[in-house]
Amino acid sequence: MTILTGKARLAGITGWPVAHSRSPRLHGFWLERHGIDGAYVPLPIAPGNFAAAIRGLMWAGFAGVNCTIPHKIAAFEVCDAVEDSARRAGAVNTLVFRDGCIVGSNTDGWGFLANLRAHGVDPGAGPALILGAGGSARAIAAVLLDLGVRVTLANRTPANAERLARELPGLAVIDWDRREDALADHALVVNTTPQGMTGHAALDLGLDRAGPGLTVADIVYVPLETPLLAAARARGLRCVEGLGMLLHQAVPGFHAWFGVEPSVDDALRRFVAADLLPA
Ligand SMILES: NC(=O)c1ccc[n+]([C@@H]2O[C@H](COP(=O)([O-])OP(=O)(O)OC[C@H]3O[C@@H](n4cnc5c(N)ncnc54)[C@H](OP(=O)(O)O)[C@@H]3O)[C@@H](O)[C@H]2O)c1
Numbered sequence: 001m002t003i004l005t006g007k008a009r010l011a012g013i014t015g016w017p018v019a020h021s022r023s024p025r026l027h028g029f030w031l032e033r034h035g036i037d038g039a040y041v042p043l044p045i046a047p048g049n050f051a052a053a054i055r056g057l058m059w060a061g062f063a064g065v066n067c068t069i070p071h072k073i074a075a076f077e078v079c080d081a082v083e084d085s086a087r088r089a090g091a092v093n094t095l096v097f098r099d100g101c102i103v104g105s106n107t108d109g110w111g112f113l114a115n116l117r118a119h120g121v122d123p124g125a126g127p128a129l130i131l132g133a134g135g136s137a138r139a140i141a142a143v144l145l146d147l148g149v150r151v152t153l154a155n156r157t158p159a160n161a162e163r164l165a166r167e168l169p170g171l172a173v174i175d176w177d178r179r180e181d182a183l184a185d186h187a188l189v190v191n192t193t194p195q196g197m198t199g200h201a202a203l204d205l206g207l208d209r210a211g212p213g214l215t216v217a218d219i220v221y222v223p224l225e226t227p228l229l230a231a232a233r234a235r236g237l238r239c240v241e242g243l244g245m246l247l248h249q250a251v252p253g254f255h256a257w258f259g260v261e262p263s264v265d266d267a268l269r270r271f272v273a274a275d276l277l278p279a
Contacts, residue, residue, distance in 0.1 A: 011065060014043045075093075088143075094106065112219070129179070180206050183209045189217070207235055224241055
């Protein structure tokens with residue numbers, strides 16, 4: 001049992017609902033590992049109460065919070081300052097309260113890159129193909145473009161891909177039907193659709209045209225090994241799973257709130273993964 005003192009640092013995850021979130025478990029692991037006098041708590045906040053609740057948390061002495069669905073866009077409105085990472089991603093997932101000011105950022109793209117590097121993959125090694133055009137696709141496309149990578153995107157609904165391309169100049173769009181042909185010209189392919197997740201069909205992506213140097217990344221992390229990753233592994237392609245992105249995206253917030261830069265290692269991975277297994 002953790003006993004807090006009167007000087008405990010406080011942070012948490014805001015969402016509606018928030019009961020599904022793995023963030024309290026993830027941050028709780030680091031707090032215990034580092035013996036930090038602090039807590040990271042679930043904060044279920046209904047959409048209409050978000051702005052008032054955030055100001056209240058700051059006034060109550062919290063160091064900051066994460067924001068998840070449905071607050072990632074509303075969070076822009078409460079920020080006194082917004083970092084480029086959030087502007088480029090079009091969403092805020094981390095708020096840091098500093099000297100009475102609320103600073104918003106987005107760590108999803110950072111977490112994606114850190115996870116690639118942890119798997120020995122250089123994100124700048126060659127062109128990237130992103131499948132999907134939702135919130136995570138935008139965050140990932142933005143950080144890759146910012147690294148100078150040539151990024152191509154394919155999405156089931158072309159209009160959503162075109163909208164993203166208008167928001168992120170430099171992003172190229174191809175038809176969804178051309179996604180398998182495009183594999184041959186890319187060093188990295190990333191699934192950002194929910195396909196492959198437990199309860200969803202597998203992603204429809206044959207790998208016959210993949211070159212031997214292709215890295216296959218999936219940001220779905222339930223199950224840890226998606227059908228796409230299993231198929232890629234069977235071909236001897238390098239694979240990057242989605243859990244690592246979830247773990248790495250939490251690092252900057254923890255550092256800002258609790259003053260320690262935590263590491264992502266196998267013990268953390270096992271601890272969080274144990275909570276993802278079907279009962
Ligand atoms: N590892 C991590 O840290 C992490 C972080 C964030 C999200 N995720 C996972 O990433 C996934 C996407 O999240 P998101 O927030 O980006 O979702 P989102 O904003 O809802 O976007 C979903 C995208 O997937 C496409 N899609 C949905 N169903 C499809 C299907 N049957 N076939 C082809 N494309 C389909 C959608 O295409 P349309 O435009 O045609 O609708 C859309 O582009 C989720 O599974 C989530 O759990 C993981």
